[in-house]
Structures are given as structure tokens and as C-alpha cells.
Amino acid sequence: MVTNRIDHTWGMVVDLDRCTGCQACVVACQAENNLAINEKSAFLEKRALEWIRIERYWEGEYPNVKARFIPIMCQHCSNAPCEPVCPVFATYRNDGGLNVQVYNRCIGARYCINNCPYQVRFFNFWHPTWPASFENYLNPDVTVRTRGITEKCTFCVQRLRRGELEVERRAGGRLNDQNMAERNYMPACVQACPTNALTFGDHLDPDTKIRPYFDDVHAHDIHHEQERTTRSYLLLEELATAPNVIYLKKVEPYPIGENEHNG
Amino acid sequence: MQEGRILTATEVNRDLLRSILDTPRWFWPVVMALGLVVLAAAIVIGVMINRGLGITNLNRPVVWGFFITNFVFWIGISHAGVMLSAILRLAKAEWRRPATRAAEVLTIFSLMTAMTMPIIHTGRPWRIMYWAFPYDFARGIWPNIRTPLIWDPSAILTYLTSSSLFVLIALIPDFAVLRDRTTGISHQVYSMLSLGWQGNPRQWKLQIISGVLLSALILPVFVSVHSIVSWDFGMAMAVKSWHSTIFAPYFVVGAVHSGVSAVAFVLILLRKAYGWQAYIRHEHIDALGRLLVVVATGWFYFFSMEVIFGIYGREADEIAVRTLQFIQWPVSAWTMVFVITTYFIPVSIWLSRYCRRNLWIMSFACISVNIGMWLERFLIIVPGLANRQVFTFSWNMYSPSIPEIIIISATFALVAMFMLLFSRAIPLVPLYDIKEGDILKTEIQIGRRAVPAVYRED
Numbered sequence: 001m002v003t004n005r006i007d008h009t010w011g012m013v014v015d016l017d018r019c020t021g022c023q024a025c026v027v028a029c030q031a032e033n034n035l036a037i038n039e040k041s042a043f044l045e046k047r048a049l050e051w052i053r054i055e056r057y058w059e060g061e062y063p064n065v066k067a068r069f070i071p072i073m074c075q076h077c078s079n080a081p082c083e084p085v086c087p088v089f090a091t092y093r094n095d096g097g098l099n100v101q102v103y104n105r106c107i108g109a110r111y112c113i114n115n116c117p118y119q120v121r122f123f124n125f126w127h128p129t130w131p132a133s134f135e136n137y138l139n140p141d142v143t144v145r146t147r148g149i150t151e152k153c154t155f156c157v158q159r160l161r162r163g164e165l166e167v168e169r170r171a172g173g174r175l176n177d178q179n180m181a182e183r184n185y186m187p188a189c190v191q192a193c194p195t196n197a198l199t200f201g202d203h204l205d206p207d208t209k210i211r212p213y214f215d216d217v218h219a220h221d222i223h224h225e226q227e228r229t230t231r232s233y234l235l236l237e238e239l240a241t242a243p244n245v246i247y248l249k250k251v252e253p254y255p256i257g258e259n260e261h262n263g
Numbered sequence: 264m265q266e267g268r269i270l271t272a273t274e275v276n277r278d279l280l281r282s283i284l285d286t287p288r289w290f291w292p293v294v295m296a297l298g299l300v301v302l303a304a305a306i307v308i309g310v311m312i313n314r315g316l317g318i319t320n321l322n323r324p325v326v327w328g329f330f331i332t333n334f335v336f337w338i339g340i341s342h343a344g345v346m347l348s349a350i351l352r353l354a355k356a357e358w359r360r361p362a363t364r365a366a367e368v369l370t371i372f373s374l375m376t377a378m379t380m381p382i383i384h385t386g387r388p389w390r391i392m393y394w395a396f397p398y399d400f401a402r403g404i405w406p407n408i409r410t411p412l413i414w415d416p417s418a419i420l421t422y423l424t425s426s427s428l429f430v431l432i433a434l435i436p437d438f439a440v441l442r443d444r445t446t447g448i449s450h451q452v453y454s455m456l457s458l459g460w461q462g463n464p465r466q467w468k469l470q471i472i473s474g475v476l477l478s479a480l481i482l483p484v485f486v487s488v489h490s491i492v493s494w495d496f497g498m499a500m501a502v503k504s505w506h507s508t509i510f511a512p513y514f515v516v517g518a519v520h521s522g523v524s525a526v527a528f529v530l531i532l533l534r535k536a537y538g539w540q541a542y543i544r545h546e547h548i549d550a551l552g553r554l555l556v557v558v559a560t561g562w563f564y565f566f567s568m569e570v571i572f573g574i575y576g577r578e579a580d581e582i583a584v585r586t587l588q589f590i591q592w593p594v595s596a597w598t599m600v601f602v603i604t605t606y607f608i609p610v611s612i613w614l615s616r617y618c619r620r621n622l623w624i625m626s627f628a629c630i631s632v633n634i635g636m637w638l639e640r641f642l643i644i645v646p647g648l649a650n651r652q653v654f655t656f657s658w659n660m661y662s663p664s665i666p667e668i669i670i671i672s673a674t675f676a677l678v679a680m681f682m683l684l685f686s687r688a689i690p691l692v693p694l695y696d697i698k699e700g701d702i703l704k705t706e707i708q709i710g711r712r713a714v715p716a717v718y719r720e721d
Contacts, residue, residue, distance in 0.1 A: 045322055046322035046323055046659045047317075047322050047323060048323075053656065055654060055655070055656045057655070072654065072656075081499075081500050081501050084407070084409040084410060085409075085410045085411070085412065085498065085499070086407055086410060087394045087406050087407055087410045087412040087413050088390075088393050088394055088404070088406060088407065089404055089406075089407050105404065106386070106387070107385050107386065107387050107390040107391075107393065107394055108316070108385045108386015108387050109381075109384075109385050109386075109394070109412055110326040110327065110385075110386070111410065111411075111412055111495075111499070113323065113324065113326045114324070114326060114327060114499050114501065114502055114648060115500065115501045115502070116501055117500075117501035117652075118654070119323070119324050119650065119654055119656075119657040122323065123316075123321075123323065123326055124315070124386070125315055125316050125317035125319075125321070126314070126315045126317040127315060147315035147316070147317075147386065148316065148385070148386025148387040149386055149387065150386075236653065239500065239501070
């Protein structure tokens with residue numbers, strides 16, 4: 001069963017031009033990955049678990065203000081700062097190019113949380129609980145984490161594994177972009193996004209929709225002089241973490257300051 | 264030249280074994296009181312292990328708080344032992360003699376206390392075996408040697424082993440003295456510990472050689488332990504104000520600063536508690552004060568360089584952390600307190616001979632340094648993590664919860680309790696070292712000149 005599985009390098013493209021900040025991805029992630037419900041107290045204690053979060057920034061002065069949204073999830077860095085600092089190898093880069101967290105190994109030293117420049121790692125300060133009526137809703141494919149361990153976005157690795165197994169079993173081939181489109185073997189946030197702002201794929205596969213953006217980023221990295229041909233950029237690119245999530249700049253038809261009447 | 268008259272061996276034995284052979288009235292009540300604080304903390308730790316780290320006020324992104332601050336603080340205190348006994352022994356500073364044992368014992372207990380901190384601060388402390396001790400045969404996964412969290416236990420356990428050896432070797436002659444003065448079980452224990460010491464020349468030679476050798480061997484450990492602890496922070500590339508190459512020497516000098524101050528304070532307490540006025544004299548405290556002026560100024564140099572280099576790069580993230588540390592209320596107030604109590608108050612005190620020889624003023628200065636150094640670690644760790652960086656949704660501050668404060672206070676009680684209990688079992692001022700110093704001080708008249716009676720070859 002482990003035939004062609006190692007050939008993936010999963011990546012995501014986030015088109016900020018399309019993102020409306022609707023938080024559907026946040027809810028989908030919460031439901032898919034058995035995240036405890038973030039009550040008000042969790043946010044007040046600053047201990048809310050959001051594997052993907054929408055950061056909202058305001059641009060301009062009132063009344064000419066525009067809201068900017070940026071979904072931030074684990075960037076699955078190829079050169080992840082969280083990996084070398086874990087004393088027990090609880091986080092490592094797996095065959096699929098994912099930065100994975102092994103809950104069983106984690107001792108909860110929280111060094112990885114410090115060392116993540118994107119702040120996308122979360123610590124379970126309490127044992128997660130759900131209202132009794134919710135317990136049947138838990139996803140059986142995803143571990144329910146205990147207290148005292150760190151967790152983060154997995155790119156819904158359970159869906160990718162299931163996709164690989166299904167495709168191998170039925171089509172005898174390997175999971176590719178086309179299969180994924182057919183069967184929706186994609187992370188929950190991508191599936192839930194109403195504006196298709198998130199695109200997921202294997203950027204080793206030449207046919208995927210995300211491939212041109214990754215080619216562009218790899219060809220014109222931050223040290224090169226020339227501009228990129230697409231709108232791609234990486235978060236905190238100067239830290240050289242080599243993320244596998246590409247952001248596409250928002251193209252502003254009516255920039256603040258140029259069309260004052262537009263507001 | 265040393266002050267005070269030369270004491271006979273009988274006097275030294277009588278006075279310095281007083282702490283062991285008879286118990287002062289205040290002893291057990293004080294130990295009980297300290298024990299109650301430790302017990303309270305043990306209960307809190309039990310609750311914390313049972314319920315989870317939620318009972319602390321740690322949050323995201325400030326996931327390291329009081330526990331790690333306290334860990335670094337106690338590791339810092341532990342640096343006094345080697346500083347006073349190994350370095351000053353190699354430098355042949357005669358005034359070190361009464362301070363060495365107390366400093367080494369303080370080293371051991373502060374290291375042991377420090378080691379508890381990172382263990383209880385992990386989410387699953389019962390997994391210590393997979394982490395600090397690399398014996399995980401069952402799963403075939405060895406610890407990740409790239410992380411400073413693995414270097415830490417190696418460095419600390421090496422330091423603990425070597426300083427325990429150092430203390431034990433220095434204790435052998437004193438154990439023999441105790442063996443000859445006790446009966447019953449304690450006699451048997453002391454006989455075992457004194458390893459058949461007869462005081463013959465060969466044994467003395469071996470004891471001195473091993474002491475000097477260990478002094479030299481322990482020096483690299485001394486430098487490396489706090490360097491490695493500082494790399495916990497220095498290696499974290501995502502925390503801008505931590506990611507600095509100056510941290511290793513900065514932390515080592517800071518450790519000596521707080522550690523030697525703590526030893527000076529412990530010596531003053533011992534002098535008061537056991538009436539060792541003839542042994543821990545003003546000149547010793549005075550010498551420690553003079554040493555501390557140099558150490559503190561070295562520390563202040565590194566502190567200013569760390570800040571200046573931080574600002575010099577003009578990175579927005581780094582400037583943001585410095586703004587938080589030095590300008591924004593209330594952290595800026597703590598920074599002021601820290602700089603004043605760590606450097607300006609104590610150094611201005613230590614510059615005056617009168618103040619160095621006044622025990623009350625010296626105690627005040629030493630406590631002031633340690634308050635300041637504790638705050639220093641806090642002000643390095645927490646504002647760095649408060650993450651005034653690009654992602655504003657992660658901005659946050661941290662203030663300790665009551666359970667954390669209880670545990671932190673208990674570490675002080677724990678060290679004090681261990682020190683007291685050990686003062687009942689071993690002499691905290693080394694007998695043989697004092698006698699040796701007195702012999703070396705003895706002078707004989709040759710014609711009109713007074714010359715040392717004994718010439719030392721090493």
C-alpha cells in the first residue's frame with residue numbers, strides 16, 4: 001500500500017484577492033480536526049486553538065478604511081524552525097513535505113511554539129472538552145488531543161491519507177490534482193472556502209493549479225533582483241523558512257487615497 | 264594581608280562543628296516553616312500535573328514564563344560555587360577559604376532546584392525519561408541532539424556531577440574529623456564518607472592534587488553551563504530579541520554576579536546564625552564586594568552591548584521589543600527597577616569601604632542584586648515572547664498566576680531548607696581549609712625579619 005506515496009510535496013496557494021474574511025475555513029477546520037470549542041474565556045485567556053485564523057487589518061483612516069484579511073495556518077516550511085528545537089522529534093518533515101506533529105511523542109516543552117515565526121502552534125493548557133451532545137460529532141480519523149501537548153495544522157493529513165488509499169485501491173494510480181478535484185480529497189478549509197481563495201495541491205505534480213506559483217517563487221526567490229511574474233509572496237520570506245504556502249497579493253482596484261469618493 | 268588572629272586547630276574544630284554537634288533553638292522551627300512552604304508548592308505542583316498547565320497564566324504566545332525565568336535564575340546562582348572555589352583556588356586568593364564550602368553547597372542545591380523547573384513546566388512531565396535521559400530503547404527514537412533542550416540536561420547533569428565530586432573531595436578531611444567526634448549511626452555514616460582518611464601525607468597529597476585537578480577541569484563546565492542555558496534563547500530564531508550571539512558571555516557574567524552576591528548573603532547569614540565571627544570576617548565580605556564591583560561592571564558592559572546591538576540593527580521587530588522593554592508602561596518600570604537594583608545601587612554600595620564592611624548594608628546590596636537579576640531574566644524572556652512582531656493578532660503580555668508565585672517562592676524556601684539541613688550534617692565552613700590558611704599565615708622571626716613559616720610549592 002505504500003507504493004507511490006513519497007512523491008508528494010503538498011502546498012497551498014492563498015489568493016488574498018478572493019478572501020472575504022468569512023471564517024468558513026476556521027469553522028471547517030474546527031469541525032474536521034476535533035478542535036475544542038473556543039469559548040469566550042479561551043479568547044480572553046489567549047489560549048484559543050485556531051489552526052487556521054483570519055487576521056484582519058484595517059487600512060486607511062476613518063472614513064476611508066478598508067479591511068484586509070489574511071488567513072494564516074501552518075506554513076509547512078521546508079526549513080522549519082520548529083523542527084530542530086523539539087527534543088523528542090515530535091515534529092518533523094514527513095514524506096509528503098508536511099511538517100507533522102506526533103502527539104504521542106510530544107512532551108509539551110513548547111519550544112516549537114516560541115520558535116514558530118508565524119505563531120501557528122497551539123498548546124493544550126487544559127484537557128479539551130465538548131458538550132455531551134457534541135461527542136458524537138468528533139471525527140474518528142483525527143486523534144483527540146490530550147492536555148499538555150502542542151498541536152497545529154496538518155493540512156488535514158487524514159484526508160490526504162484517505163485519498164491516497166482510495167485512489168490506490170480504486171484507480172491503481174497515485175493521488176494527483178485531478179483525482180483530488182474529483183473526490184474532494186483536500187483540506188477542510190479548502191473545501192469550505194466559498195470564494196475558492198484557497199487552492200491545494202502537490203507542487204511536484206506538473207499539472208496542478210498551484211504549480212505555476214511555486215515555480216515562480218522558486219525561480220525568483222527573495223535574493224534575486226528580478227520581480228516575480230505572478231502576485232506570489234511568502235510570509236516572512238526573509239527568515240528563509242521556505243514555506244509551502246504561497247500568498248497572492250490583493251490587487252486593489254480603488255486604492256485608498258486615489259479615489260476618495262469611493263469609500 | 265589577612266586580618267584576625269591565628270586560631271588553633273582546637274578552636275577551629277570547636278567553633279565550626281558547633282552547627283553539627285549542637286542544634287540551636289531556632290533551627291527546627293525555621294526548617295519546619297520552610298518545609299511548609301515547600302509542601303504547599305508540592306501540592307500546587309501535584310494539582311498542576313493532575314489538571315494541566317492551565318492553572319498557570321501562560322498563554323499564546325507567552326508560553327514560557329515564571330518557571331523558565333526561575334530556572335535561569337537558579338542556574339545563575341549555581342555559578343558562584345565554581346567561581347569562588349575553583350577560580351579563586353587556582354588564582355590563589357587566600358580570602359576564598361571560608362566562602363568555598365558554602366558556595367559549593369549552594370551550587371548543588373540551586374542546580375537541583377533549577378532542574379525541577381523545566382521538568383514541571385513541560386506539558387507532560389512524566390515523559391522526562393524520553394527527554395533528559397536518552398534511554399528510549401523501546402521506541403527506537405533517540406533525543407534530538409540539535410535542540411538546546413537536550414544540551415541543557417547534559418550540561419546541567421555534568422555540572423551537578425562535577426561539583427558534587429568537588430564538594431565530596433573537599434569534605435573528606437572534615438568527614439574524618441566528624442567521624443572522630445560522633446557516635447552511633449552518624450559515626451558509621453561519617454566513617455563511610457571519610458573513605459578511611461587518616462591524614463597521612465600521601466592522602467593529603469592525593470586530596471590536594473584531585474582538588475586542583477577538579478578545579479581546572481570544572482572550568483570549562485562552568486563556562487559552558489550558562490552558555491548552553493543562554494542558547495535556549497539564543498538559538499530561537501523566531502524571537503528577535505533572543506536571537507543574539509552575545510547571550511552566552513552575557514549570561515555567564517550575569518550568573519557570576521547574582522551567584523557571588525547570593526554567596527555573600529549566605530555567608531552573612533551563617534555568620535549570624537552560628538556565631539562564626541572569627542571565621543567569616545569583615546575582610547572576606549569586603550573582598551567579595553570588591554570582586555563584585557568588577558563582575559557587576561563586566562555584566563553591565565554586556566547588558567549595554569546587548570541593547571545597543573539590538574537597536575543598532577534597526578530591525579522593526581527588535582526595535583519593537585526594545586520599546587516594550589524600555590518605554591512602554593508597566594514593563595519599562597520593571598526595567599528601571601532591574602537596572603537600578605542590579606547595578607547602580609549595589610555598585611555604589613560596594614565602592615565604599617565602610618559599606619562593604621557593614622553587614623546590613625552588604626545584605627541589602629546582595630538581595631538587591633538578586634531581585635534585579637531575577638527581573639533581568641524575566642525581562643529577557645517575557646517581552647521577547649510578547650511578540651510585538653508582524654502578526655498583531657498574536658500580541659500578548661503575561662502576568663503570573665498565584666500557583667506560579669507559590670511554586671517560585673517555594674524554590675527559595677527549598678534551597679534555604681536544604682542549606683540549613685546540610686549545615687547540620689557537614690560544616691559549611693571548611694575546617695581543613697581554614698587550618699591550612701592559618702598555617703600558611705604563620706610567620707617566624709629570622710633575625711629581624713618575619714617570614715612565612717611554611718612555603719607552599721604548588
